[in-house]
Every structure is written in structure tokens, then in C-alpha cells.
Amino acid sequence: MSSLSTFATTLRGGLRGKVGLRNGSGQIRGFYASPAALKKARSSQSEDNFETEEYEQEQDEEDLFDAPSRSSSSTPLDKSAIRQSNVAAILAQAKKAEQDRKSLSIAGVTKSKSTRGKAVAGVKKEETLSDHALRQVVACSEGEEQVAELKKVVRAWKVAGKRVSKRTGAEIVGRLCNIGQPEIAAELVSNQEQYGLPDLDQPTLIKLHHSLLSSSRLPPKLPSTQPVSPTLTLLRLSLLQQKSADPSVVEQESSRLLSSKKARSFKATQVIEGLTEEAREALRSAGGEWEKVLKKVVV
Numbered sequence: 001m002s003s004l005s006t007f008a009t010t011l012r013g014g015l016r017g018k019v020g021l022r023n024g025s026g027q028i029r030g031f032y033a034s035p036a037a038l039k040k041a042r043s044s045q046s047e048d049n050f051e052t053e054e055y056e057q058e059q060d061e062e063d064l065f066d067a068p069s070r071s072s073s074s075t076p077l078d079k080s081a082i083r084q085s086n087v088a089a090i091l092a093q094a095k096k097a098e099q100d101r102k103s104l105s106i107a108g109v110t111k112s113k114s115t116r117g118k119a120v121a122g123v124k125k126e127e128t129l130s131d132h133a134l135r136q137v138v139a140c141s142e143g144e145e146q147v148a149e150l151k152k153v154v155r156a157w158k159v160a161g162k163r164v165s166k167r168t169g170a171e172i173v174g175r176l177c178n179i180g181q182p183e184i185a186a187e188l189v190s191n192q193e194q195y196g197l198p199d200l201d202q203p204t205l206i207k208l209h210h211s212l213l214s215s216s217r218l219p220p221k222l223p224s225t226q227p228v229s230p231t232l233t234l235l236r237l238s239l240l241q242q243k244s245a246d247p248s249v250v251e252q253e254s255s256r257l258l259s260s261k262k263a264r265s266f267k268a269t270q271v272i273e274g275l276t277e278e279a280r281e282a283l284r285s286a287g288g289e290w291e292k293v294l295k296k297v298v299v
Contacts (some may be wrong), residue, residue: 002117062137064132083140084134087153093129094156131165138175147181151195154188158196169197170204182211188222199226202266209235210275216242225265231272233297234279242287254293 065077125283134157141150154172157164164172176185185208188195209232219236222228236257240250283294 009295064136079136079140083137086129086137087149089129090133090137090160091156094159097160128161129160131162131168134164135168135171138171141175142179147176147179147184150176151184151188154195154197158194161234164196164198166198166200169200172197173200173208173235177207177211182208183215183217186212186217190221192223199223202227202229202232202263203272205232206235206272206275209239212239213242218243218245222260225261227265228257228260229263230297231276231279232263233257234276234283237290237293237297238279238282241283241290250289250293253294258296 004081065082067080101283134153137150141147150172156165173185176182176188188197189200189205189208205222205226206229212219213235217239219239233254237250237254240253245253280294283290
């Protein structure tokens, strides 16, 4: 799988139930989804319903590079060449978008909001690259050099006026975690204005925060629109506890998280339950302000 394969598969394979976070208590009911039901669910996804969230990724790397024209071909697929071609195209697209905006600005087109909107729309009409191209770049990114290049590509995608889908955002973060670069993933998540990553599903963020625990990093900055589950809150507090953050900072962070938009529901698994208990125990063992904050978080 190209990004969250190992982790997401494990998440789905544990406790196959839906946990409703209502009034601070977990309500578990059986969950069943036939292939037909899954297909129907994916076609009617909503941002606040994690039953049909985009972290359910069943398309592997081979599917990303598959094409009808190659079904009967025995020629080996050069994924590296495809990646580099997409990188070049995305960077070129961003450069052209910048040049177009400068030209419009010089001509005085950006003086009014209405005219500026029409100008931007005109630039966007010339875009031809699909989200698939970015996903192919993500799937084949390996090593420090390509990770640095991926950052430039994600930035260029935003400069070109294109939106990173939730699925692609999850794949970017998952890929970086899988290749041992969660710090870079955290940087992309923290700088939404610069890189344009969308609000992400809970399993993706839980994986990112768990990966950061091993490197003792501070939690990434989350946009105010990002839903936060109690489990994610505990992991963020655990990261702060590892860094021995000032009690006032802890209080501010916990208050912000506890008052932020909540994730209405997500699929709980044995892995998630294990991470939740580990984070809870770490805060309990730390005592003091950490234990006080822990009592505010009801999972």
C-alpha cells in the first residue's frame, strides 16, 4: 500500500465497531459493510462522518500506476520516470501560475476583487494536471532528497491554485510517517496556509502523533477547523509532557483542544485503544498538572 497501508489495515482489522463519542461515553454497535455497501458509502462521504472517511484506502500503489493501455503490455513500468515527469509538470504549472499573476498585477487587473476573481478563474482554466499526478509523486517518494522535493511539490500545488484532497492529504502524511519522516509531515500539517493540506481524518492524525512520540517532538499546530477526538487530545498532551512543557502552555493547549470541533465518530480498533491507554498512563504517571488535565479528557 502506498501510504497508510500497514497502519490503516491494522486499524481496520482490530475492533470492527463504531464508537460514538456522545456525552463522553463510548457506544459500541456492530459494524458490517459488504463491498457494495462500502462503495455506496464512499460515494456519499461527509466531512464529519468517519464511517465513510477517506482513510479507508484500498487502492494500492499498483492501481495508481495502472492504465488500460498497459493491460496487455509486458513492458516494465518505470515509476521513477513517471514521478519525475509529474514533479516537473507540477513545478512548471506553479511557475506559470505565478507568472500569470504577476502579468495581471502589472496590468492593473488585481485592483478590484471582482476582476481579481475573474483573473484567477482564467488561470485555473488552463490547469490540466489532476490529483492523480500528485498522488503518484507521493507514492514513489523515498529518501531525504525526494522528501525535500515532495515538500516543494506540495507547495507548488498550492501556488498553482490547486486543492489537496483529503485522500491525498492523508496519503502524504501517511507516506512520510512510513518512511520515517513524521517531522516533515508535522511541518506540512502545521503550515496549512503555505502547503494547503486539508483537515485530516483521525486515524491519519493519530498515526502522525504516535510516530512523533518516538522522536520526542512537539505536536503539530492544527487549524481551528480540524476535528479533534479524545484519543488525539491525549496523544498531543503526551507529546507536550515528553517535552516538559510549561504548565500554562499545557493548560492553554488542553483548553483549546477540548473546546475545538470534535470528531463525531471514528472506527475504534485494538490499536487505537492501546494508544489511548498508553497516553493515559503516561499522563497519570507524570502526576501534577498532567493528571489534572487527564481528568478533563473523557474517552
